[in-house]
Amino acid sequence: MAPDSIVTAAATRLGTLRNFVDGRFVDGGRPFDVFNPVDGSVHAQALEADAATVDAAVLAARAALNGPWGRMPVAERRRLLTRVADRIDERFEEFLAAEIADTGKPHHLASHLDIPRGAANFRVFADAIANVPTECFEMDTPDGRKALNYALRKPLGVVAIISPWNLPLLLMTWKVAPALACGNTVVVKPSEETPSTATLLADVMREVGIPEGVFNLVHGFGPDSAGEFLTRHAGVDAITFTGETRTGAAIMKAAADGVKGLSFELGGKNPGIVFADADFDAAVGGIAHAVFANTGQVCLAPERIYVERPIFDRFVAGLKARAEALKIGRPHDEGTNFGPLISAEHRRKVLAYYALAVEEGATVVTGGGVPEFGDERDGGFFVQPTVWTGLAEDARCVKEEIFGPVCHVTPFDREEEAVAMANDTVYGLASTIWTTDLNRAHRVARAMEAGITWVNCWFLRDLRTPFGGMKMSGIGREGGVHSLNFYSEPVNICIKL
Ligand SMILES: NC(=O)C1=CN([C@@H]2O[C@H](COP(=O)(O)OP(=O)(O)OC[C@H]3O[C@@H](n4cnc5c(N)ncnc54)[C@H](O)[C@@H]3O)[C@@H](O)[C@H]2O)C=CC1
Numbered sequence: 001m002a003p004d005s006i007v008t009a010a011a012t013r014l015g016t017l018r019n020f021v022d023g024r025f026v027d028g029g030r031p032f033d034v035f036n037p038v039d040g041s042v043h044a045q046a047l048e049a050d051a052a053t054v055d056a057a058v059l060a061a062r063a064a065l066n067g068p069w070g071r072m073p074v075a076e077r078r079r080l081l082t083r084v085a086d087r088i089d090e091r092f093e094e095f096l097a098a099e100i101a102d103t104g105k106p107h108h109l110a111s112h113l114d115i116p117r118g119a120a121n122f123r124v125f126a127d128a129i130a131n132v133p134t135e136c137f138e139m140d141t142p143d144g145r146k147a148l149n150y151a152l153r154k155p156l157g158v159v160a161i162i163s164p165w166n167l168p169l170l171l172m173t174w175k176v177a178p179a180l181a182c183g184n185t186v187v188v189k190p191s192e193e194t195p196s197t198a199t200l201l202a203d204v205m206r207e208v209g210i211p212e213g214v215f216n217l218v219h220g221f222g223p224d225s226a227g228e229f230l231t232r233h234a235g236v237d238a239i240t241f242t243g244e245t246r247t248g249a250a251i252m253k254a255a256a257d258g259v260k261g262l263s264f265e266l267g268g269k270n271p272g273i274v275f276a277d278a279d280f281d282a283a284v285g286g287i288a289h290a291v292f293a294n295t296g297q298v299c300l301a302p303e304r305i306y307v308e309r310p311i312f313d314r315f316v317a318g319l320k321a322r323a324e325a326l327k328i329g330r331p332h333d334e335g336t337n338f339g340p341l342i343s344a345e346h347r348r349k350v351l352a353y354y355a356l357a358v359e360e361g362a363t364v365v366t367g368g369g370v371p372e373f374g375d376e377r378d379g380g381f382f383v384q385p386t387v388w389t390g391l392a393e394d395a396r397c398v399k400e401e402i403f404g405p406v407c408h409v410t411p412f413d414r415e416e417e418a419v420a421m422a423n424d425t426v427y428g429l430a431s432t433i434w435t436t437d438l439n440r441a442h443r444v445a446r447a448m449e450a451g452i453t454w455v456n457c458w459f460l461r462d463l464r465t466p467f468g469g470m471k472m473s474g475i476g477r478e479g480g481v482h483s484l485n486f487y488s489e490p491v492n493i494c495i496k497l
């Protein structure tokens with residue numbers, strides 16, 4: 001069966017992409033179009049949840065907390081989460097086809113990153129919840145006796161999960177899995193651009209027997225739509241969000257009245273620093289991969305590269321060659337490693353930065369425009385991979401998150417100068433350093449104002465480690481025990497002995 005017909009099969013069985021409330025797919029809501037970014041065609045429709053549907057989802061989630069889910073032994077919860085992971089694996093081709101249809105990303109990327117990580121997220125947190133310790137302190141009491149304090153983890157309650165379109169299944173399940181592992185119930189609002197894998201996940205939840213109301217899914221947009229209805233809802237106890245910093249600020253305002261717990265993973269303008277002592281080929285290849293993977297639509301991608309002057313010209317030439325060697329195309333075409341941007345709107349934004357860079361005085365080393373194919377792809381949302389040099393450090397293109405396949409390369413002479421330029425940003429999500437000097441690696445990594453720093457690598461993820469941003473790149477940390485800490489409420493019990 002061709003991959004496209006797998007999508008059709010899933011969509012036909014589920015009908016139009018519907019909302020999932022209290023264990024059932026529900027009808028109702030205004031249909032909206034979901035586009036295939038490869039050619040701009042409409043490949044599906046989803047139903048926008050209105051305020052009443054969001055309300056029903058939150059009420060179902062509340063009821064499930066007080067129902068079988070709340071009483072379920074942890075071992076049984078873990079078994080069910082592992083079943084979800086197994087079922088994603090068993091329905092791998094459907095998830096893959098759905099993700100590719102929504103995003104247009106290369107088959108190789110979705111099949112090696114997005115879908116496997118969707119399953120892995122459930123396995124990791126099913127394990128983590130079994131192995132996380134809680135505290136216990138024995139104390140002396142004023143009357144000469146003892147008391148024992150021990151902490152328990154309780155679920156937060158109903159968690160709203162708002163997820164973006166760049167790594168749809170990966171980033172949604174990164175939140176759903178630990179939330180459920182901790183015993184919460186969830187209402188998920190995936191991006192309006194990418195509702196398909198979330199709908200498949202709802203179907204998996206139903207299949208494996210996750211109790212009704214534990215996982216709810218509402219489709220729609222942000223302001224004055226499902227996103228805002230959900231984040232303003234008085235029945236939501238906590239909100240976890242990945243997306244743009246401005247959206248995070250809007251959600252924070254919506255959450256303020258209810259004093260809801262928040263976990264935010266927001267934007268970035270990440271630096272990469274390449275020292276002259278780096279393994280040159282590894283550094284050029286690693287930076288090219290980091291800048292252009294997923295068409296630059298990764299919040300961790302470096303958009304500012306600082307290269308030590310002795311290797312600057314050679315490095316820029318190497319990066320240009322790598323950019324020009326990318327195979328831009330359809331997801332299933334042999335060798336494709338560069339797909340379209342997510343939407344016409346996002347392409348307008350990225351192309352506006354391509355034009356602005358020229359106005360700001362950039363040298364366009366390569367790219368800067370739209371590729372021409374002479375076929376259906378000309379209706380899609382492609383842009384060229386792009387490299388700039390020559391901009392001032394205060395240029396908007398060096399300061400603002402673009403979220404496209406583009407970077408600016410700046411030379412430096414001294415380590416302190418590179419560190420200062422790298423940290424001169426309102427963001428603090430990720431950085432990547434390339435050097436063979438171990439002392440320098442430790443020194444510079446420590447100096448980085450970033451939630452994660454990779455040395456001689458990028459996007460190497462151990463899911464037990466703290467993950468999140470400093471400054472305007474986020475609030476809180478997720479990953480391993482850090483996720484469990486956010487998605488649960490520690491309570492202390494003090495027993496006088
Ligand atoms: N991971 C990241 O850091 C991401 C960054 N972006 C950046 O954000 C820009 C805008 O893209 P968008 O898709 O609009 O990202 P966004 O951050 O606005 O959307 C992410 C999610 O938030 C929801 N949302 C938007 N406004 C909301 C509101 N007021 N209340 C509740 N939910 C709301 C959206 O429906 C979507 O599910 C992109 O051009 C890109 O630069 C986009 C996606 C992911």
Ligand SMILES: O=C(O)/C=C/C=C(\O)C(=O)O
Binds near residue numbers: 265
């Ligand atoms: O590996 C992860 O958990 C997350 C990776 C990427 C993002 O968070 C993002 O691009 O938003």
